[in-house]
Amino acid sequence: MYDVTVIGGGSGGYAAAIRAAQLGAKVVLAECAETGGTCVNRGCIPSKIWLRAADILHHVKTGREFGINASLEGIDYPAILERKNGVSAEIRMGMEALLQNNGIEVARGHAVLKSPREVDVDGRVIETKTIIIATGSSLSAPAVPGLKEAAMTTDDVLEMAKVPDSILVCGAGCIEVEMAFLLSAFGCRVAVASGDARILPKEDSDTSQRIAQALRDRGVEIIPRASLESVELSGARAVCRLSGPKERTVTVEKVLVSGRTPATSGLGLENAGVALNEARGIRVNDRLASSVEGIYAVGDATGGWMLSHAASSMAVVAAENALGAGSRYPFNRIPRCLWTQPEMAAVGLSEEEAERKGHEVETGVFPYAINGLAMVRNQVDGAVKIVSDARYGEILGVHIVGSSATEIIGEAVLAMQLEATVQELARSIRVHPTFSEAVVDAARDAKGWALYLPRS
CATH class of the missing domain: 3.50.50.60 (FAD/NAD(P)-binding domain)
Known part of the structure; x- marks a missing residue:
């Protein structure tokens, strides 16, 4: 009898299995394809290799702005693919080594629920106390003629x-x-x-x-x-x-x-009575529990957040709750990011959402165009926008478009987690010159005392 059976070895399943093992559970992880799931093999990591290549290409083309006159001989697409495949393989190997290091058994094969306490993996029936479903998502094409x-x-x-x-x-x-x-x-x-x-x-x-x-x-x-x-x-x-x-x-x-859809078909969810939501994902509550006691779900399989970091953070909460904790998952603190040019990152409510929810909204905006490091690097497109509650100073949302946005958003997530007010953020200190200064400057603008913006 296993304490926890995890179905799916992507970002969510991998993290859930390790966290459960850290807490002393006997864990088995079922995976029918490559370790790492979509993120490592067909999503986050491969796409960032390509986008890094695009970023380097952009810098070569714009090098003259900094006195670097380099010629572009061409683009070696097989070399990009080789690097993509190499990085993905290295991450997969690391994940598999860590699963072994944590004493987690890996069952290779397709998992099907026979009951709330039994999982069939290609003919092998696994008895378990709890189940965490982390099967991710799959590509979905619309039914369009031709x-x-x-x-x-x-x-x-x-x-x-x-x-x-x-x-x-x-x-x-x-x-x-x-x-x-x-x-x-x-x-x-x-x-x-x-x-x-x-x-x-x-x-x-x-x-x-x-x-x-x-x-x-x-x-x-x-x-x-x-x-x-x-x-x-x-x-x-x-x-x-x-x-x-x-x-x-x-x-x-x-x-x-x-398009992507939750990978929930063929799992035998009906055998265990697990309910789905409108997105065909597994319906979970704020403790990531499904409609059936002892069965949890995380990540893309829930249909709500198609993000690797959401899956892995949900996995920690699900694993702990499967072993007796009662933690609630903070859906409002999941950051959303794009590795575009410029980058985009956000967490929490938009200005429009905050107003619809009845908040008296106060916003602060600081453009990258007058941020020192952005000017130095000629990366002046974008801005930081903070949405806050005017009465209490609660930070409701932070929205960043600009260089390093995907890194800077982490401090906004932490500020919201620690319940910092926009007033406290405005009095925070940042290294100069950095892009992160724009976060403090936006907070100051929200309170009406931005130092580096003209008076309105």
């Missing part, structure tokens, strides 16, 4: 030896926007069909506008309120018909398929 013949998935993008000359990106969420930046950086003509009035519709409107402008500056066409209705091949081209307020066609080489 799409299959012209489709290029995100998996394909990360394995490409040749960049398509043009592509239509359907949707304007985080994955789609990041892919648009990546492809355009390597010379692909990109059009983004957003079903909403703006890209990144769940983010603060200022963030959306800044990232949209960055895309347009790189030649990306953004088509608002447009949905893909059909694709018709014409030779080597795909003629895409878009519906919306104005119907139109876009002719491209490829159409990006980037």
